[in-house]
Amino acid sequence: MKNLDLKDRKILYELDFNCRQTNTQIGKKVGLKKDIVSYRIRKLQQTGIIDNYYTVIDAFRLGYNLFRYYINFQYVLPQLREEIINYFINYRNIATVSHFSGKYDLILLIWVNNLNEFYRFWNKSLDKYGDYFERKIFSVYIHGVGFRKSYLMLEEFKKGDRIEHEYFGAGNKIVEIDKNDYYLINEISLNARIPLIELSNKLNCSSQTVNYRLNNLKKSGVIQAFRVGINETKLGLKRFKVDIYLKEHKQRDNIINYIKQIPYVLYISTSTGLCDLEIELILENSNKLTEILEEINVHFPNSIKKFNYYGDVKIYKETFLPKLLD
Helix, strand or coil, X not given: CCCCCHHHHHHHHHHHHCCCCCHHHHHHHHCCCHHHHHHHHHHHHHCCCEEEEEEEECHHHHCXXXXXXXEEECCCCHHHHHHHHHHHHCCCCEEEEEEEECCEEEEEEEEEXXXXXXXXXXXXXXXXXHHHEEEEEEEEEEEEEECCCHHHHCCCCXXXXXXXXXXXECCCCCCCXXXXXXXXXXHHHCCCCCCXXXXXXXXXXXXXXXXXXXXXXXHHCCEEEEEEEECHHXXXXXXXXXXXXXXXXXXXXXXXXXXXXXXXXXXXXXXXXXXXXXXXXXXXXXXXXXXHHHHXXXXXXXXXXXXXXXXXXXXXXXXXXXXXXX
């Protein structure tokens, strides 16, 4: 793995497990003094290996559902493409705007808690740009399971680390939160490492109150994890998405349990209207992906119809939370 020694990888691994850990806590786990951990984290940020620190929030527990559109363009020049992408990025309920080369020009994930509001937005979108959509496929996102970035620690990660790090999706109990909680998760969603004192100043309350609210949001499942965003390209790695179509659906749970143990897998997702399972992986190249898919096929003979996979991912926007407050 380019540009990273074992200590840096251990630091990133701990930040990915819980980026709100103090540098002292991380230092004890990786065998370094606090000041050295601080220096290494700053270096990882300066070199662009650390992109950001984000909070995984289960917005389903706040009453939202997640719709997805796969779009292919027609008659679209680069300037218009950028205009369309920015239009979707700026919509407050857009969760993800991304591009996976190979099949779709744009993939949109949209938080929806009011069908009429969503219909008005989508109608407006079609009025503006519908002539440039050659094809659009709709699906409903059901749930996703996230895992630790075990690809950082291939030699040393424990099997227990592959237990679900986070779970978000439909069917979870709706959680009632107040306005102060909304402000809190808005502040922490895209800056998960923000200090308590800074949060308390923004919310005009004590650090103890902020900590109490954070703990309650974690206990309720609204907050699932505090993670680090890593620019994989700086490490010579690529993100791939795989759609799995099953022939023998009763093998689904066994296939999921097998895939969970693959250290390159970040997410396993389920949606309606397209494939039976979706996985996202971080790998060196497509040859490694082919090798993994062949291993799955051999392990479950005659259970899988086909795999479709996409690489060269570009993510324009990614958040686990709709913009709740201005």
